[in-house]
Amino acid sequence: VEAGKIRLFCKAIGEEDPIYQDEAAAKAAGYRAIPAPPTFLTAVTNDDPDKGGLLRLLGVDIGLILHGEQHYEYIAPVHVGDKVTCQSKVLDIYDKKGGALWFVVSETEMKDASSGKPVAKARSITVVRNPDAAKKA
16 A cells, blocks of 8 residues: 555545645554545555456456446555455356346455455456347347
8 A cells, every 4th residue: 555546646636634644643643543534445455456357257348347336344444565365266256137137236345455355345347248149139
């Protein structure tokens, strides 16, 4: 977790609280270092060089997907200097509209790399358009 990435993320979302920019402000607020805003973990999971790897393993054309839903469970704060590991798995796959749409439910567990303790869990639903079903309709 890098200060520069947090700064860019805060700028993108309009977050101006000094605890996310200034170490003295963060420490005065009781943090051990500059904390990452809760939704910053989205940037951590999106930094995966093989984004979409789970879907590719399932044979999904990445051009046919839509991000449908996202839920986070925040367990512990993440700070500048922390290293976070992510492990994702597919929990469920189901279809709707007679198979025209597939829904892939996945979960990503984020852990502090040095302690192995969980810091957050993200659950997402990706919607995949089934081109074969569209041809049959």
